[in-house]
Amino acid sequence: TQLLEQSPQFLSIQEGENLTVYCNSSSVFSSLQWYRQEPGEGPVLLVTVVTGGEVKKLKRLTFQFGDARKDSSLHITAAQPGDTGLYLCAGLGYNAGNMLTFGGGTRLMVKP
C-alpha cells in the first residue's frame, strides 16, 4: 500500500510570510499532483509534476518533485489571505488502475 505523508497538517501565518508544505513517501510515483480543496467542493488541480527534480511555478506558488520521485514540496511566497484553504498532494502510482493516493492535506490559514 502506498502512503503519502503530508506536513504540516495545519499552518496559520500572517499575510506576507513564506511557507512550505511537504509531501513524503517511501514509494516512487510516476507523477504527483497538487490540489486545492474548498469546503464542500471537489479538489481543484493546481499542478502536475512528472520528472524527478522538476520545478514548476504558478505565480507565487513553487512546486518541486524530488529527484527520486518519492517526495514533493509546495512553497508559497508572500502568502495572501486568498491562499487560505486545504492543499492536497496526490501521487499516481504504477498500478493497473492508475488511481491517486492522497496525502492527508495541509489546512492553511493566512491572516491579514
Place this chain on the structure above:
Amino acid sequence: EPEVTQTPSHQVTQMGQEVILRCVPISNHLYFYWYRQILGQKVEFLVSFYNNEISEKSEIFDDQFSVERPDGSNFTLKIRSTKLEDSAMYFCASRKGIRETQYFGPGTRLLVL
C-alpha cells in the same frame, strides 16, 4: 472549459436504502474513478473503470458497491444497502489518457441516517 459534473449535490437516505450517485465525466476522457472523503479524513480511492470494466478497486469497494456506464456519457456508483459509515463526500474523476491528469467533480455529499 469542460468539467466533470455530479448529481445530486446532496443526498440524505435511510440506512439500508439503495442510492445511485451520478457523474458525467469530461466527454473525451476514457478512464473514470470514484473516490470518497469521510469528514475530516483523507480522500480515498474506491474504484477505477476503463473500457467498460473495473480495472482496480480498493478494499472499501465491497459487494455493496457497483459501478456502471449505462450510456456514452454517464458513470454511476450504486450502494445497494447503505450503512451509517457510508456517509461521506463522493467524488467522481476522469482522465483522458493513461498518465494524464485526473479531474474531479464537485462531489455528492451523502448522509446516511
